[in-house]
Amino acid sequence: MRGEQTPRLREALEDDIVAGRLKPGQRLDEVGLAERFGVSRTPIREALIQLSSSGLVEIRPRRGAFVVLLGPRELIESFELMAEIEASCGRLAVQRMGPSDREAISDAHETCRIAAAAGDEEAYYPANARFHAAIYAATGNRVLAGEALRLQRGLQPYRRLQLKVPRRVEASFAEHQGIVDALFAGDGPLAAERLRAHVLVQGERFMTLLAALHAESEALEDAG
Amino acid sequence: MRGEQTPRLREALEDDIVAGRLKPGQRLDEVGLAERFGVSRTPIREALIQLSSSGLVEIRPRRGAFVVLLGPRELIESFELMAEIEASCGRLAVQRMGPSDREAISDAHETCRIAAAAGDEEAYYPANARFHAAIYAATGNRVLAGEALRLQRGLQPYRRLQLKVPRRVEASFAEHQGIVDALFAGDGPLAAERLRAHVLVQGERFMTLLAALHAESEALEDAG
DNA sequence: AGAGAAAATCTTGCATACATGAATATTGAC
DNA sequence: GTCAATATTCATGTATGCAAGATTTTCTCT
Numbered sequence: 001m002r003g004e005q006t007p008r009l010r011e012a013l014e015d016d017i018v019a020g021r022l023k024p025g026q027r028l029d030e031v032g033l034a035e036r037f038g039v040s041r042t043p044i045r046e047a048l049i050q051l052s053s054s055g056l057v058e059i060r061p062r063r064g065a066f067v068v069l070l071g072p073r074e075l076i077e078s079f080e081l082m083a084e085i086e087a088s089c090g091r092l093a094v095q096r097m098g099p100s101d102r103e104a105i106s107d108a109h110e111t112c113r114i115a116a117a118a119g120d121e122e123a124y125y126p127a128n129a130r131f132h133a134a135i136y137a138a139t140g141n142r143v144l145a146g147e148a149l150r151l152q153r154g155l156q157p158y159r160r161l162q163l164k165v166p167r168r169v170e171a172s173f174a175e176h177q178g179i180v181d182a183l184f185a186g187d188g189p190l191a192a193e194r195l196r197a198h199v200l201v202q203g204e205r206f207m208t209l210l211a212a213l214h215a216e217s218e219a220l221e222d223a224g
Numbered sequence: 225m226r227g228e229q230t231p232r233l234r235e236a237l238e239d240d241i242v243a244g245r246l247k248p249g250q251r252l253d254e255v256g257l258a259e260r261f262g263v264s265r266t267p268i269r270e271a272l273i274q275l276s277s278s279g280l281v282e283i284r285p286r287r288g289a290f291v292v293l294l295g296p297r298e299l300i301e302s303f304e305l306m307a308e309i310e311a312s313c314g315r316l317a318v319q320r321m322g323p324s325d326r327e328a329i330s331d332a333h334e335t336c337r338i339a340a341a342a343g344d345e346e347a348y349y350p351a352n353a354r355f356h357a358a359i360y361a362a363t364g365n366r367v368l369a370g371e372a373l374r375l376q377r378g379l380q381p382y383r384r385l386q387l388k389v390p391r392r393v394e395a396s397f398a399e400h401q402g403i404v405d406a407l408f409a410g411d412g413p414l415a416a417e418r419l420r421a422h423v424l425v426q427g428e429r430f431m432t433l434l435a436a437l438h439a440e441s442e443a444l445e446d447a448g
Numbered sequence: 449a450g451a452g453a454a455a456a457t458c459t460t461g462c463a464t465a466c467a468t469g470a471a472t473a474t475t476g477a478c
Numbered sequence: 479g480t481c482a483a484t485a486t487t488c489a490t491g492t493a494t495g496c497a498a499g500a501t502t503t504t505c506t507c508t
Binding site for chain 4: 449450451452453454455456457458459460461462463464465466467468469470471472473474475476477478
């Protein structure tokens with residue numbers, strides 16, 4: 001058997017969680033995963049520990065690993081943190097972005113426009129992630145950008161549920177347009193404020209959706 | 225042998241790193257640590273993986289684990305991230321802090337005052353950490369506060385070097401006073417700006433020190 | 449039949465064993 | 479004497495084995 005299994009396993013599990021194939025609350029059986037990936041429990045355990053540190057998985061001692069299921073309070077708080085980080089990124093990006101950064105932002109924005117015009121929510125999703133990532137990168141601060149990406153990934157499983165909110169894509173794209181305008185106009189504070197509002201309103205929309213879902217059924221609870 | 229070694233080991237190693245007993249760049253030998261703690265390599269490895277995810281340790285495949293040694297660029301970027309987070313905390317704390325939060329901030333500030341007046345740098349250190357932590361907590365956002373604490377811990381090993389900067393404590397305390405004034409006056413934007421400046425100037429002072437140290441010797445490089 | 453307790457089962461946590469790649473020492477050539 | 483190639487040693491990465499806690503099943507008693 002050759003080396004370096006753990007990173008591959010971590011990425012595979014991370015993708016499964018972010019893509020929603022492993023649902024929040026679900027238990028991750030070490031033996032089952034080991035068999036599925038054709039390795040022993042050791043690298044699986046190490047991958048799970050990494051995922052727990054990055055916040056996608058929760059390890060309860062002697063109980064096992066579970067895909068993290070954020071409660072309402074933690075969700076609100078996470079969106080607020082995300083909003084603050086994104087606002088900072090916007091302000092710094094205005095100060096520092098170069099031509100290639102502008103281009104990356106424009107490109108991602110156009111991809112969003114196409115997906116939004118087509119009403120294609122599945123396509124809008126990754127385009128939206130790319131749009132925000134382009135802003136992070138434009139700060140020129142890799143540590144900050146890495147942090148932002150990490151948080152973005154952590155919230156991805158929950159954003160997925162938002163697909164059901166009507167007219168979400170149109171609203172999101174309109175907000176993106178305002179952000180791009182402020183960024184390219186060189187108005188840092190305005191870009192920051194619009195990014196903050198964009199993320200916070202996403203969070204609010206999400207909480208509304210969650211409340212509605214919770215009212216009609218306990219679907220999330222049964223997910224495990 | 226009874227259960228739950230890994231968390232204990234992680235905390236012990238974390239303390240060693242943050243307290244400077246394990247220096248940035250130093251290699252962490254699994255076998256040696258296992259002997260030192262009287263356990264096998266397995267829980268040691270798991271603790272190291274956790275520390276690598278939290279940013280205190282870097283694991284290079286097949287090479288081993290090393291206490292993270294941030295380069296100049298990463299240090300600057302980390303301090304900038306910290307400054308942004310602290311600024312956000314300050315603004316939100318103004319909006320949301322209750323009487324107990326005010327008290328905690330005041331208490332920590334007074335502890336800083338005593339240490340500063342005595343010129344006791346060793347005592348100022350933890351008091352300073354408590355002061356900032358009190359502001360994080362006053363946001364009422366546990367996710368945000370947790371993130372801030374994590375970043376604070378990650379930078380702690382480097383702040384330690386600052387002890388040598390002359391009149392650092394007096395300057396720091398004076399800045400704290402300005403922050404407290406803004407916080408208690410209810411001026412969120414001012415508190416945010418002063419916190420941002422406080423952290424950034426710390427970073428700059430630190431970089432200056434680092435350059436000086438580097439000029440006189442390659443001490444940091446030999447630390448491994 | 450239902451509730452509680454005991455036993456069996458299953459899973460995790462840790463220890464140990466082994467294989468492979470990296471680091472180091474040694475030997476040989478120039 | 480220095481450099482390079484090779485052999486040896488050593489540490490990491492993974493697999494497997496074993497002990498203890500958690501879970502589930504079953505059995506007993508009311």
